[in-house]
Amino acid sequence: MLQKLSYNLSQALAALLQRPLQSFLTSLGIIFGVGAVIAVMAIGEGAKQEVLEQMKILGSNNIIVSPVPVQSDEEVSDELGQEEKSKRWSPGLTMADVASIEEIVPGIEGVSPEIILETSFIRARRKRSGKLVGVNQNFFADPSFTLQKGNLFTAYHFENSAPVCIIGADVVAKFFPQEEPLGGRIKVGKNWLTVVGVANRRSFSRSSLLELGIRDYNMDIYVPVNTVLLRYVDRARVSPTDIQEAIARNRSNDEGTELTEEAKNYHQINRMVVRVEDELKMFQIADILRRMLQRRHNGVVDTEVVIPEELLAQKQETTQMFNYVLIAIAAISLLVGGIGIMNIMLASVMERIKEIGVRLSLGATKRDIVTQFMSEAVALALVGGLLGVGTGVGFSLLIEFSAGVLTIVTWVPIVVSFLVAFVVGVIFGFFPALKAARQDPVVSLRHE
Numbered sequence: 451m452l453q454k455l456s457y458n459l460s461q462a463l464a465a466l467l468q469r470p471l472q473s474f475l476t477s478l479g480i481i482f483g484v485g486a487v488i489a490v491m492a493i494g495e496g497a498k499q500e501v502l503e504q505m506k507i508l509g510s511n512n513i514i515v516s517p518v519p520v521q522s523d524e525e526v527s528d529e530l531g532q533e534e535k536s537k538r539w540s541p542g543l544t545m546a547d548v549a550s551i552e553e554i555v556p557g558i559e560g561v562s563p564e565i566i567l568e569t570s571f572i573r574a575r576r577k578r579s580g581k582l583v584g585v586n587q588n589f590f591a592d593p594s595f596t597l598q599k600g601n602l603f604t605a606y607h608f609e610n611s612a613p614v615c616i617i618g619a620d621v622v623a624k625f626f627p628q629e630e631p632l633g634g635r636i637k638v639g640k641n642w643l644t645v646v647g648v649a650n651r652r653s654f655s656r657s658s659l660l661e662l663g664i665r666d667y668n669m670d671i672y673v674p675v676n677t678v679l680l681r682y683v684d685r686a687r688v689s690p691t692d693i694q695e696a697i698a699r700n701r702s703n704d705e706g707t708e709l710t711e712e713a714k715n716y717h718q719i720n721r722m723v724v725r726v727e728d729e730l731k732m733f734q735i736a737d738i739l740r741r742m743l744q745r746r747h748n749g750v751v752d753t754e755v756v757i758p759e760e761l762l763a764q765k766q767e768t769t770q771m772f773n774y775v776l777i778a779i780a781a782i783s784l785l786v787g788g789i790g791i792m793n794i795m796l797a798s799v800m801e802r803i804k805e806i807g808v809r810l811s812l813g814a815t816k817r818d819i820v821t822q823f824m825s826e827a828v829a830l831a832l833v834g835g836l837l838g839v840g841t842g843v844g845f846s847l848l849i850e851f852s853a854g855v856l857t858i859v860t861w862v863p864i865v866v867s868f869l870v871a872f873v874v875g876v877i878f879g880f881f882p883a884l885k886a887a888r889q890d891p892v893v894s895l896r897h898e
Contacts, residue, residue, distance in 0.1 A: 472794065473833070477831070479786040479787020479790050480784065480791070482783045483838065484839060485841030486776065486777075486783060487781075487866070487867045489849065491773070494773040495860060496850075496855065511725060513723070514723055515543065515721060517721070519752070539750075541686065541747065543719050543722065543743075545679075548722055557731050562722060562723040563722045564675075564721050566721075567583075567584075576624065576625055580669045581669070582638050582670075583673070585675055595649065598619070598648045600632050607646075611681060612677060613673075614645075616648070616673075617645055617647075618671065619652075619668045620669045626645075631648055632646070632647075640682075651668055686718040784871070792878040792879065792881060819886050820884060821883075822883070823882055827880075828879060831871045831875025835867065
């Protein structure tokens with residue numbers, strides 16, 4: 451049986467090689483269908499991997515609170531000439547909010563505030579812009595943040611607003627290329643800071659940086675949050691210098707000069723990450739945070755509470771729907787390819803009708819004729835499937851290098867596509883094979 455099957459398959463391949471161009475054009479539908487399935491599933495697998503990577507970055511049990519432009523919610527008077535209702539004042543997002551959330555809201559593991567300042571780094575006649583990030587001890591509970599060398603900040607550093615820092619991997623490469631960074635000093639803004647730790651490199655895809663709005667942490671310098679408030683800026687305090695700067699900004703605003711985002715920012719901290727103990731209570735705690743912050747900010751809605759897991763789930767659902775559409779299009783290509791195979795096999799039956807008559811007259815059974823033509827159809831589909839696999843892998847690599855989209859080719863879509871190509875060959879080759887087997891030997895031999 452196996453010997454007979456291999457003989458039929460070899461004969462089928464020989465028949466295809468006799469008309470290579472025709473066979474190739476016939477299998478184009480299979481080639482593009484299989485290639486499209488593999489490429490689409492590679493894109494989907496890459497998107498899934500990126501979602502998992504982004505979940506690691508943002509944390510599956512984190513809630514992010516960040517400032518937003520004030521949303522006005524005031525009544526408009528119908529009386530002409532009445533002055534506009536005075537706007538409510540908000541203190542903005544402050545360290546007091548952090549302390550209040552830790553004290554009042556249940557089910558909280560910790561709150562990590564961040565004060566982010568765009569400044570310059572100077573050392574050994576080198577200068578580069580970067581971000582100074584003020585953090586507390588809860589920031590280092592993030593498992594994605596690890597130290598390459600050195601130590602984390604101590605309680606003494608936080609209590610005494612010490613001028614110490616932990617630097618990112620790119621800061622080391624830029625400012626400490628040939629020397630030991632620990633114990634070294636670097637000027638950040640207007641202050642000199644002593645390096646006590648070096649963070650490990652954190653790798654992110656380009657899409658993660660763009661879609662999540664996160665920055666490249668490798669060029670950051672971290673300091674205790676109290677150090678930023680004491681030695682750099684505390685937007686919650688008003689000094690005589692701040693008053694003079696505000697007057698100057700108001701004059702510039704009256705003259706039509708656009709204020710910078712930093713000048714408009716009245717929030718003491720730039721964002722906070724609230725880590726929740728139980729992931730099932732994320733939505734309830736997020737709702738509590740929204741109402742609590744609105745009450746603490748005098749009814750002004752100037753913060754946004756975001757659950758990253760929800761956003762990533764929506765993104766994954768959208769990507770999945772898009773993949774389903776593309777797979778459906780690829781399935782249509784396979785269907786068209788199957789119809790092409792059936793068409794060429796029907797034409798082959800008419801071309802080789804005298805050959806069929808000779809074989810039937812020499813003792814071949816109808817089953818032998820069916821096997822012969824089915825073997826040719828399956829061989830055509832399998833060759834198309836093999837070429838489709840190569841096409842799909844090639845498309846995946848081309849998409850990754852040209853568009854910067856992560857693609858991951860696995861064995862599952864290759865095996866599935868190959869099996870689908872085989873099934874298409876069997877299904878669409880059966881009818882022409884049956885038609886060939888039903889030919890009358892006498893009529894076939896007389897056919898011109």
